[in-house]
Amino acid sequence: MPTPNHTPAVASPALPAAASIQIRDACLQRGANTIFSDLTLELSEPRIGLIGDNGAGKSSLFRMLCGLDAPQRGSVTVHGLEARTVSSKRPGLVGMMFQNPDEQIIFPTVAEELALGLSPSGMPRRQAINQARAFLASRKLADWSERAIGALSQGQRQHVCWLALMIASPALLLLDEPFASLDQPGQALLAMDIAQASQQVIVSTHLLEHVRHFERVIWLDRGQVRADGPGEAVCAAYQADVAARIAAQALSYQ
Ligand SMILES: Nc1ncnc2c1ncn2[C@@H]1O[C@H](COP(=O)(O)OP(=O)(O)OP(=O)(O)O)[C@@H](O)[C@H]1O
Ligand SMILES: [Mg+2]
Numbered sequence: 016m017p018t019p020n021h022t023p024a025v026a027s028p029a030l031p032a033a034a035s036i037q038i039r040d041a042c043l044q045r046g047a048n049t050i051f052s053d054l055t056l057e058l059s060e061p062r063i064g065l066i067g068d069n070g071a072g073k074s075s076l077f078r079m080l081c082g083l084d085a086p087q088r089g090s091v092t093v094h095g096l097e098a099r100t101v102s103s104k105r106p107g108l109v110g111m112m113f114q115n116p117d118e119q120i121i122f123p124t125v126a127e128e129l130a131l132g133l134s135p136s137g138m139p140r141r142q143a144i145n146q147a148r149a150f151l152a153s154r155k156l157a158d159w160s161e162r163a164i165g166a167l168s169q170g171q172r173q174h175v176c177w178l179a180l181m182i183a184s185p186a187l188l189l190l191d192e193p194f195a196s197l198d199q200p201g202q203a204l205l206a207m208d209i210a211q212a213s214q215q216v217i218v219s220t221h222l223l224e225h226v227r228h229f230e231r232v233i234w235l236d237r238g239q240v241r242a243d244g245p246g247e248a249v250c251a252a253y254q255a256d257v258a259a260r261i262a263a264q265a266l267s268y269q
Contacts, residue, residue: 041053062229067241081189120175195221206225232244
């Protein structure tokens with residue numbers, strides 16, 4: 016049973032003994048599109064950033080990691096389990112924050128949505144809703160409990176998705192562009208939560224300042240790993256490449 020952990024970790028989280036995620040020679044086709052051909056990666060670091068242009072494959076990689084899409088060839092394992100079996104064999108092990116909040120949210124009110132995250136623990140529904148209310152109060156959001164999710168703004172819905180993952184407290188957090196719609200205070204709070212989380216966190220983002228300090232950042236380019244290393248170096252390489260492309264494009268406009 017996953018233990019909710021909302022207390023800030025003082026030290027940075029310990030590395031898992033073995034790679035918690037192994038992708039071997041994965042080939043992924045989505046419809047007519049080949050997204051990955053022979054992608055191989057081991058992902059063990061507590062914080063990993065994922066960057067790259069629109070369409071590079073960041074969301075597709077997350078979909079494989081959480082078992083929504085299975086590679087046609089090769090393998091993806093998470094904590095030793097084939098990724099597509101994780102949700103049935105170890106519900107609560109992997110949590111995904113979707114790029115589009117509407118793909119994640121199921122329930123009509125905030126407290127109900129958050130309570131869903133406690134269901135893998137077997138907690139009775141009424142108790143889960145009470146815990147969700149208490150959790151919201153601890154975040155100074157008590158008045159959000161009964162709010163209709165359909166009447167929240169895009170950024171507020173994204174915030175709810177993050178809160179839902181926090182209360183569920185999975186061992187692996189996959190955050191797909193979690194900062195995209197958040198205002199400045201929301202981004203700062205989320206960055207703080209990520210820094211303090213005791214779990215492994217993988218974050219895809221176009222806002223490089225949120226992953227530049229990570230020990231590992233992967234730059235995906237048309238389904239391939241273009242660079243993989245310390246955040247500072249990989250973000251700088253990506254930015255230099257973007258600047259060169261923009262300069263070339265500007266010349267072609269003249
Ligand atoms: N449902 C789908 N069916 C077929 N191809 C898809 C589907 N969704 C995405 N793709 C293709 O997969 C590739 C990778 O898309 P993906 O959404 O993983 O990119 P991304 O890096 O997350 O981009 P963004 O920064 O825009 O979120 C793109 O070429 C895209 O056209
Ligand atoms: Mg995406």
